[in-house]
Amino acid sequence: MMHLDSKTLDQFNAIGPQKEKDNPLVVVTFAINREGAYYYATDYDPNSQTFFGYIRGSECDGYQHFGFSKLKIEELREISTYVHREPQPIQTLIPELACTNRAKKLQSIRGISFSRNLKDRTV
Numbered sequence: 001m002m003h004l005d006s007k008t009l010d011q012f013n014a015i016g017p018q019k020e021k022d023n024p025l026v027v028v029t030f031a032i033n034r035e036g037a038y039y040y041a042t043d044y045d046p047n048s049q050t051f052f053g054y055i056r057g058s059e060c061d062g063y064q065h066f067g068f069s070k071l072k073i074e075e076l077r078e079i080s081t082y083v084h085r086e087p088q089p090i091q092t093l094i095p096e097l098a099c100t101n102r103a104k105k106l107q108s109i110r111g112i113s114f115s116r117n118l119k120d121r122t123v
Contacts, residue, residue, distance in 0.1 A: 008083050012044040019043060019052055025087035031080040039066060040090055054090055
């Protein structure tokens with residue numbers, strides 16, 4: 001079973017809960033080499049040993065909870081773990097999230113409709 005070291009736990013504790021933030025800081029990134037998936041951990045609950053963060057490259061990209069079991073820790077050799085010495089804003093690591101967040105805010109504030117196809121975009 002994989003565990004986080006005390007420095008990493010201290011980073012999560014110092015930053016505190018980030019679920020409601022638009023641009024949370026990523027403390028740890030897990031890369032599943034075989035799947036090409038990335039798990040960006042922004043929160044960690046030591047009691048339940050679960051993370052909250054953004055999952056990219058899996059069947060359902062987005063923010064969600066995940067634990068060591070979801071990371072298939074039994075195959076450690078296929079997982080690369082990056083502990084960020086300086087936690088990075090998620091929108092730095094995944095720039096398209098910044099565009100998505102801005103578009104959602106504009107849409108909710110101004111009632112603007114956005115389409116994936118730029119030709120069909122209405123503003």
